[in-house]
Amino acid sequence: MSEDTFEFELPKVGIIRGVKPRDIEVIGDKIVNVRVRPNPYSNTYTMEQLETAADVAEKFGSGKVHISPRHNLEIPEIKNSMLTEALKQLFASGLQAGGTGTSVRNIFTCSDYCSNKVRSVRELGGMVSELFGDFPLPNKLDISFAACPSGCSRPYNVDIGIVGVAELEVDADRCIDDCKMCIEACPVEGAITLEGGLNIDSEKCVKCARCAGACSTGAIRVANTAFKVLVGGKEGRSVIFGEEYSGFAGGYEVIEIIDMVIKQYQKLAKEKYKKKYERVGEVIQRLGSLEAFMHN
Ligand code: SF4
Numbered sequence: 550m551s552e553d554t555f556e557f558e559l560p561k562v563g564i565i566r567g568v569k570p571r572d573i574e575v576i577g578d579k580i581v582n583v584r585v586r587p588n589p590y591s592n593t594y595t596m597e598q599l600e601t602a603a604d605v606a607e608k609f610g611s612g613k614v615h616i617s618p619r620h621n622l623e624i625p626e627i628k629n630s631m632l633t634e635a636l637k638q639l640f641a642s643g644l645q646a647g648g649t650g651t652s653v654r655n656i657f658t659c660s661d662y663c664s665n666k667v668r669s670v671r672e673l674g675g676m677v678s679e680l681f682g683d684f685p686l687p688n689k690l691d692i693s694f695a696a697c698p699s700g701c702s703r704p705y706n707v708d709i710g711i712v713g714v715a716e717l718e719v720d721a722d723r724c725i726d727d728c729k730m731c732i733e734a735c736p737v738e739g740a741i742t743l744e745g746g747l748n749i750d751s752e753k754c755v756k757c758a759r760c761a762g763a764c765s766t767g768a769i770r771v772a773n774t775a776f777k778v779l780v781g782g783k784e785g786r787s788v789i790f791g792e793e794y795s796g797f798a799g800g801y802e803v804i805e806i807i808d809m810v811i812k813q814y815q816k817l818a819k820e821k822y823k824k825k826y827e828r829v830g831e832v833i834q835r836l837g838s839l840e841a842f843m844h845n
C-alpha cells in the first residue's frame with residue numbers, strides 16, 4: 550500500500566507519550582515511542598518490515614529499535630512533529646500501531662518453526678487478534694498461545710493462556726520394552742514406566758507428545774490434539790498463575806472462552822487504586838473462584 554493512498558488518523562493505541570529524551574537531542578519538540586506489530590497478525594516480521602522499522606528509527610528517532618516482551622517492535626524517541634510521517638511509512642509496510650494501554654495487548658504466539666510443537670497456534674492467534682486485538686478494557690489483558698506445554702510464550706501467568714496438548718493412545722502389545730526411547734524423550738521423571746508393561750501416569754504426564762514422536766513401533770501414538778485454556782494469570786509486581794478452565798478445547802471453543810472472559814471482565818472489574826482497575830486474576834480472587842467469575 551502506498552503511503553499517500555489513505556486518509557490518516559492517529560491510532561488510539563501504540564503511541565507512548567511523556568517520554569524523556571535519552572539518546573537524542575530535542576529542542577522545541579516532544580518525543581514519543583511507537584509500538585507496532587504486523588497487520589494482519591503474524592508472529593514473524595518480514596525483512597521489508599524490519600527494514601522499514603530500521604529506516605523510521607534512523608530518519609525520525611534515535612536509530613534504535615527495541616523488541617518488546619510481547620514481540621512488538623518499539624521505536625523509541627520519535628519527534629512528535631514527525632509522528633504522522635513515521636506512522637504512514639510503517640503502515641505502508643504492514644506495521645500497525647498497537648500493544649499499549651488498557652486493552653487486549655499484542656497476541657503472543659510461540660514459534661511455528663519449533664519441532665516440539667504439539668498443535669500450531671499461529672492461525673488461531675491470528676483469528677483471536679482479528680477478533681479481539683486492541684479491544685478497549687478496564688485494564689490491560691494479555692493473551693498468550695504456546696504450541697506445547699513448555700510454554701515459551703509464558704501462557705501460565707497471563708490473563709488468558711492457551712497451550713497445545715496431545716491425547717495419547719497406548720498399545721502396550723507393540724512395545725519393545727528395552728528400547729526406552731520414550732523415557733529418554735519424556736521431560737517428566739516417572740511419567741512413563743515399563744516395568745510390568747508400558748504405562749503412562751496421567752497425573753504426571755503434561756501431554757507434550759514427545760514420547761509418541763520418539764516411539765517407532767506405534768506403542769505410543771497421538772490420538773488427538775487440542776488446547777488447555779488457563780484464565781486469570783498475571784505478571785508484574787505481584788504474580789498470579791492462571792487456573793485451568795478447559796483441559797482439552799478445540800479452536801472455536803477457545804475463541805468462545807476468550808469472548809466469555811472478556812465480557813465477564815468488562816462487567817465485573819472494579820477500580821482498585823489511583824484510577825487503576827483490577828486485572829482478570831484480581832477479579833477472580835475477589836469473587837473467590839474462577840467458576841464464580843465465569844458465571845456471575
Ligand atoms: S512452547 Fe513448545 S512449541 Fe512453542 S517454542 Fe516453546 S518449545 Fe517450541
Ligand code: SF4
Nearest residue numbers: 724725728729731764
Ligand atoms: S519408545 Fe515405544 S517401543 Fe520403545 S520402550 Fe517406549 S513405548 Fe516401548
Ligand code: SF4
Nearest residue numbers: 735754755757758760
Ligand atoms: S506426553 Fe509423553 S513425553 Fe510428554 S509428559 Fe506425557 S508421557 Fe512424558
